[in-house]
Amino acid sequence: MEQINDIQVVPCTSSNYLKPFRVHYSQNGTKKSWDFMRTHDSVSVLIFNTTSHCFVLVKQFRPAVYMCEWERTKPKAPDSSEQVAEEKEGAAVGGGETPPGSVGMTYELCAGLVDKADLSLEEIARQEVLEECGYDVPVAKLRRITSYRSGVGVTGAKQTMFYAEVSDENCVGEGGGEPQEGELIEVVKVPLHEAMTFAYDESIPKTMGVIFSFIWFHNNMSPKYKISTNV
Amino acid sequence: MEQINDIQVVPCTSSNYLKPFRVHYSQNGTKKSWDFMRTHDSVSVLIFNTTSHCFVLVKQFRPAVYMCEWERTKPKAPDSSEQVAEEKEGAAVGGGETPPGSVGMTYELCAGLVDKADLSLEEIARQEVLEECGYDVPVAKLRRITSYRSGVGVTGAKQTMFYAEVSDENCVGEGGGEPQEGELIEVVKVPLHEAMTFAYDESIPKTMGVIFSFIWFHNNMSPKYKISTNV
Numbered sequence: 001m002e003q004i005n006d007i008q009v010v011p012c013t014s015s016n017y018l019k020p021f022r023v024h025y026s027q028n029g030t031k032k033s034w035d036f037m038r039t040h041d042s043v044s045v046l047i048f049n050t051t052s053h054c055f056v057l058v059k060q061f062r063p064a065v066y067m068c069e070w071e072r073t074k075p076k077a078p079d080s081s082e083q084v085a086e087e088k089e090g091a092a093v094g095g096g097e098t099p100p101g102s103v104g105m106t107y108e109l110c111a112g113l114v115d116k117a118d119l120s121l122e123e124i125a126r127q128e129v130l131e132e133c134g135y136d137v138p139v140a141k142l143r144r145i146t147s148y149r150s151g152v153g154v155t156g157a158k159q160t161m162f163y164a165e166v167s168d169e170n171c172v173g174e175g176g177g178e179p180q181e182g183e184l185i186e187v188v189k190v191p192l193h194e195a196m197t198f199a200y201d202e203s204i205p206k207t208m209g210v211i212f213s214f215i216w217f218h219n220n221m222s223p224k225y226k227i228s229t230n231v
Numbered sequence: 232m233e234q235i236n237d238i239q240v241v242p243c244t245s246s247n248y249l250k251p252f253r254v255h256y257s258q259n260g261t262k263k264s265w266d267f268m269r270t271h272d273s274v275s276v277l278i279f280n281t282t283s284h285c286f287v288l289v290k291q292f293r294p295a296v297y298m299c300e301w302e303r304t305k306p307k308a309p310d311s312s313e314q315v316a317e318e319k320e321g322a323a324v325g326g327g328e329t330p331p332g333s334v335g336m337t338y339e340l341c342a343g344l345v346d347k348a349d350l351s352l353e354e355i356a357r358q359e360v361l362e363e364c365g366y367d368v369p370v371a372k373l374r375r376i377t378s379y380r381s382g383v384g385v386t387g388a389k390q391t392m393f394y395a396e397v398s399d400e401n402c403v404g405e406g407g408g409e410p411q412e413g414e415l416i417e418v419v420k421v422p423l424h425e426a427m428t429f430a431y432d433e434s435i436p437k438t439m440g441v442i443f444s445f446i447w448f449h450n451n452m453s454p455k456y457k458i459s460t461n462v
Contacts, residue, residue, distance in 0.1 A: 151382055
């Protein structure tokens with residue numbers, strides 16, 4: 001169980017990660033403006049281990065998800081004027097009960113940002129599979145599933161999803177991400193026969209990518225792997 | 232074709248829509264911090280018209296998507312120090328060619344924010360279907376598909392997806408959103424027999440919600456509606 005405490009929220013006047021911009025534009029002659037943030041495109045990878053017949057996911061503590069749940073436990077969502085938190089060391093914001101760290105843990109596909117201009121999407125996907133999950137997969141074995149827009153309102157970035165079939169022989173490390181970059185990633189296996197139940201179990205916090213890719217597998221790989229559970 | 236011009240990007244020091252916060256916390260004894268933004272949870276609705284056997288989607292200009300594509304057309308992505316745009320009226324930022332407005336148009340499920348505390352998710356979904364697409368659907372006819380986290384990195388919000396079966400008789404208006412809120416939404420129909428091709432056509436900008444929900448329908452409703460195309 002993840003131990004999360006000493007939570008303090010402060011307004012963020014300057015962030016290296018979140019930089020809002022405003023675009024003024026004219027749409028069919030009507031002047032408009034929109035606030036947005038720049039971000040990198042990304043890749044995500046559905047990994048299936050053919051030795052153990054398991055999907056390989058990553059599980060990590062997501063502060064944004066935790067804060068969202070923390071907000072839910074409060075009697076009423078505060079407006080922004082209430083957001084200047086008490087700066088007392090160790091005090092939970094607002095003095096309320098803090099929910100367990102588990103509410104901020106999410107199951108996700110192995111994924112990463114496209115932030116290296118000299119690498120192809122496949123090469124970036126390969127690096128993420130190695131760093132986060134410990135499998136060394138040749139680029140040629142990555143199958144492109146599709147691409148779509150993630151976050152159309154704020155970032156507008158594109159995500160490309162791949163499928164990677166691995167075996168225990170491809171496992172060359174423990175994965176877990178880059179601790180020096182603050183990543184604390186747990187590699188989790190979901191057995192194939194439990195996948196569809198997992199996908200639709202709303203008590204398990206996860207991204208839509210997990211659900212979509214499990215169903216994609218179910219539709220496209222089931223003749224090959226004989227999936228018994230049908231949702 | 233959407234006419235987009237007079238684009239100017241300026242840094243956004245204070246936004247009513249994007250408010251970054253920073254949370255300091257301790258995870259298993261290690262001090263960490265994370266920049267995030269608060270946002271509302273949301274609902275999305277897959278609408279299927281049983282009269283015309285079409286899915287009903289919304290199509291709209293998404294400035295964030297457009298800016299993402301605009302950035303892609305430039306020789307090199309600028310860093311933030313270059314982002315202070317020329318303030319010249321009517322000048323495109325950086326003086327480069329601006330891509331056509333169509334690159335910022337995305338196909339999405341009818342969706343909306345959960346920003347009314349006194350309404351259930353179903354009631355909010357019902358309102359969005361009416362406002363954006365012009366169909367009056369009884370709350371009891373909304374079927375919950377599932378829920379998941381959208382944007383685990385930045386917002387952590389939860390989205391709940393519904394399925395709504397409508398007929399031409401439920402059509403009471405044109406939809407199009409709330410013009411006074413700046414919404415310019417086009418209602419688009421995708422015939423059932425083209426849905427799977429549409430879902431996987433990467434040249435059509437769309438959200439993962441469209442792809443996932445079309446496949447969900449394919450798996451769960453196909454016996455009822457005899458889908459011919461199988462991907």
